[in-house]
Amino acid sequence: MASSEEDGTVEEKENNNKKRTKSALATAWLTFYNIAMTAGWLVLAMAMMRFYIQKGTHKGLYRSIARTLKFFQTFALVEVGHCAIGIVRTSVIVTGVQVCSRIFMVWFITNSIRQIQNEESVILFLVVWTVTEITRYSYYTFNLLHHLPYFIKWARYNLFIVLYPLGVIGELMTIYAALPFVRRSGMYSMRLPNKYNVSFDYYYCLIIVILSYIPLFPQLYFHMLRQRRRVLHGEVIVEKDD
Numbered sequence: 001m002a003s004s005e006e007d008g009t010v011e012e013k014e015n016n017n018k019k020r021t022k023s024a025l026a027t028a029w030l031t032f033y034n035i036a037m038t039a040g041w042l043v044l045a046m047a048m049m050r051f052y053i054q055k056g057t058h059k060g061l062y063r064s065i066a067r068t069l070k071f072f073q074t075f076a077l078v079e080v081g082h083c084a085i086g087i088v089r090t091s092v093i094v095t096g097v098q099v100c101s102r103i104f105m106v107w108f109i110t111n112s113i114r115q116i117q118n119e120e121s122v123i124l125f126l127v128v129w130t131v132t133e134i135t136r137y138s139y140y141t142f143n144l145l146h147h148l149p150y151f152i153k154w155a156r157y158n159l160f161i162v163l164y165p166l167g168v169i170g171e172l173m174t175i176y177a178a179l180p181f182v183r184r185s186g187m188y189s190m191r192l193p194n195k196y197n198v199s200f201d202y203y204y205c206l207i208i209v210i211l212s213y214i215p216l217f218p219q220l221y222f223h224m225l226r227q228r229r230r231v232l233h234g235e236v237i238v239e240k241d242d
């Protein structure tokens, strides 16, 4: 029996070929990206363990891994691009909130305020992010290669139940610890009068960020719970478009 493609016009065949090339390219890029990100977060995990074993303290740990962390977490911005161009079936908004909040934590909180870098809460979110990302990127990699071990699938769609709240606690405690330093230093703030006639107070901006976790975090968490039902229990989930 002839396939529908064999029956189609030359134009249809060309379109199908283009789509196939595009999806092969997308798969190749995603495989490379996910392997690189898994490796990056594994390097971070090993650097953190080595630091702790050698020094016996978490003090100075952030400084020792800061460069690698900034690189790999910032690089995750391309994931928003993946959603925008449609090579992964994820909402731009959900991914955007997740990635931007992490980049904000890294650059505008932890990296900018030296005094909080040795807080236990920093180690908490770093460890949680690291476990999450090693699991998530290895899940995507093995899935793309069609050789997904069940324990990775299980870990991807179960660990977040505990890790997500723990990560949020670490992040919120870190921002909270930063507040007095931000107020005292007046960093990233603009007071009137100034030539732009604009006033901005980073201290209040951080309070708004803390409060914004209340509506935003449950949406991410419930999104992951829906993904879990879809992937582990085969439920058909109809998600609203962006």
Ligand SMILES: CCCCCCCCCCCCC[C@@H](O)CC(=O)SCCNC(=O)CCNC(=O)[C@H](O)C(C)(C)COP(=O)(O)OP(=O)(O)OC[C@H]1O[C@@H](n2cnc3c(N)ncnc32)[C@H](O)[C@@H]1OP(=O)(O)O
Pocket (backbone or CB within 6 Å): 030, 034, 079, 088, 089, 090, 091, 094, 095, 097, 098, 099, 100, 101, 102, 104, 128, 129, 132, 136, 140, 143, 144, 159, 160, 163, 164, 165, 166, 167, 168, 171, 209, 212, 213, 216, 217, 220, 223, 224, 227
């Ligand atoms: C500018 C100031 C901003 C301030 C904002 C402040 C408010 C912030 C509130 C938010 C708090 C966030 C806190 C957070 O940082 C804390 C932590 O992360 S703690 C650690 C625990 N975290 C997690 O477990 C993270 C879970 N989140 C995610 O996994 C993703 O980020 C998310 C986008 C939320 C969900 O992922 P997704 O919808 O993509 O789900 P899936 O993984 O199931 O994927 C869906 C399909 O897309 C395919 N896909 C996706 N990405 C890839 C890829 N890179 N390569 C290949 N394929 C990919 C995936 O396979 C699925 O395909 P299919 O449908 O065919 O199965």
